[in-house]
Amino acid sequence: MSKPCRRLTRAGIRAQRGNKRRQEKALNATQRAMGFVPTSPAPLPNRCSPFATIAEEQAAREDAVSKQTRLLRKELPALLGQLEQIPDPRDPRKRRHKLTVLLLWGLLMFVFQFASRRETNREMTRPQFLANLQLLFPEIETLPHADTLYRLLRDIDLAQLEQAHVDLVRRLIRGKSVRRxxxxxxxxxxxxxxxxxxxxxxxxxxxxxxxxxxxxxxxxxxxxxxxxxxxxxxxxxxxxxxxxxxxxxxxxxxxxxxxxxxxxxxxxxxxxxxxxxxxxxxxxxxxxxxxxxxxxxxxxAHWQFMIVLRDKDLSTVWQELRALHALKPQVVQRGWGRRRQHFSWVNDIDYAFAANGRQRLKLNLVVCEESGEKIDEQARTVTETSRHAWLSSQPLSQDKV
Structure with a gap:
């Protein structure tokens, strides 16, 4: 004799979904009344294209390309000039493409996130792609094969390639592009x-x-x-x-x-x-x-740091945290999205390490305990909790914890 099926019927599934939606709506209303604002990202729009004519679409594409072109004109000349100074390991009698063209080809390969050389050959050697690329770089006459780039990167001095990249980042930092x-x-x-x-x-x-x-x-x-x-x-x-x-x-x-x-x-x-x-x-x-x-x-090195601290690591630091926090509790409570966060911290924890504890450091530890409610698939309200801890090189306070 077969066992009765315990799977919900179609009507039961609809009733369970409707009950879950009602429970979530009630929970959201309660959380908003308490001051908790959901932080879920906005969903992707489910609408048709906003362009009504071909001219509108072409204008939008030209605007996007012009913005990227301004960045290329600002950064690429210095980068390509530095790449041109790298010694070319190829046989001069067999060179068909300039070193800078090949390296630019490699940059575009990573920009477009191609997974293989075969995909690169298939997608980046199309006539329209060459025509568009020549609008930005008129000196490019033909497009290389991805295997040519592979042989170049196999033999080139990678230290100089890395130095060119570091110099590019250094120019961004000196230009205060990331100051904000x-x-x-x-x-x-x-x-x-x-x-x-x-x-x-x-x-x-x-x-x-x-x-x-x-x-x-x-x-x-x-x-x-x-x-x-x-x-x-x-x-x-x-x-x-x-x-x-x-x-x-x-x-x-x-x-x-x-x-x-x-x-x-x-x-x-x-x-x-x-x-x-x-x-x-x-x-x-x-x-x-x-x-x-x-x-x-x-x-x-005079660097600041924020390091995740797991429960099983630095047992003496955890003991100091519990002891000092019991004597002088420092806490802050706040809401983040639908979660309640409870921060507690202790400064100047003495930590000894190395043989016989001859090396000592002063550490600052902050612990964040989170809790929040959600509706599960059975339309039940469940509470989720988590704990996170970080070691900081800078003393913590109520204003910046």
Whole structure:
């Protein structure tokens, strides 16, 4: 005998959805009465094209291109002039395209976010694309093949390419183009690692390795991992700055340990300080960097930092937070969207690290506890809670917590 179906009927599903909408409407009204304003982003418009004629569409496209052209005319001459000074590793007898044309081709490949060289050849070699590109760069006669760009990037001096990019960012900073996005008069730089690709073939000796799979399918996998530093502004704009590749040979060979993010961070921070020795910087780091050596390195470089602190890290700092907060509580409550936020913080926490605790730092810790209600699929009101904590290099107060 078969079991009765417990799935809702069509009428039951409609009734459940209607009940959920009524519950959400009542919850929104209650939250608005309490002063909570929803912060959900505006939905994408579901309407037809606003252009009524071909002339209107053409005028809008020309306006968008003209705005981009002003930026290109301002920044590209200096960038292309610097790229032209890079030694060309190609055979002079086989050169068909200028070095700057190939590098500009590579820039456009990343601007349009093509996933492969084949897609680049298919999309960027069309006659209309060449005609549009020649309006901006009349010196371009023909379009190169993506494999030509690959061979150039394989042999070119990448350090000079990176220096050209750094100089471009330096011009943006000196021109005060990002001044409105600074935090506490500092340039916010986020540093984080990311895996680029992985495979089962050791196609380069620099690749990192790990063991993956279960017992019967366990095997060695090789992967590329990069630590990246980027200017990250509060409006969502991100400008890549520096990259540091993790290499197997740069690890601790005596302890049989390969390269890691901590070692790469030391190398990347040294390069960052060398390239921008007097730039006021605020480092934004995740919980992996909540340790004494990293924070000490930041302070010695005269950098501010905000580091995520996880519950399992720096147990002595958490103990000091609870003890000092019990003696002198410092709290602020506020609403953000539909959530209630409870901030508590403690300044000048004494943190000891290294052997026998001979190294000491003064840290500032802030904890944010969030709570909010929402309606689940069964039209029930549920309360969601979360907690976040950050280590700050600057003392906290009620005005800037």
């Amino acid at each position: 996005y600074l935090i506490n008069h500092c340039h916010p730089i986020a540093i984080d690692g990311s895996q680029k690709l992985a495979g089962d073939t050791l196609w380069a000796e620099e690749l990192l390795q790990r063991t993956v799979g279960k017992e019967e399918t366990r095997h060695t996998q090789y992967f590329v991992y990069v630590l990246e530093a980027s200017l990250a502004f509060h409006n969502g704009l991100v400008i890549p700055l520096l990259s540091e590749f993790l290499e197997h040979a740069l690890g601790d060979t005596e302890a049989q340990k390969q390269d890691c993010e901590q070692r790469a961070f030391a190398r990347l921070s040294d390069r960052l300080k060398t390239l921008f020795p007097r730039l006021p910087i605020l480092l934004l780091l995740d919980g992996l960097y909540a340790n004494g050596p990293v924070m000490q390195r930041c302070l010695r």
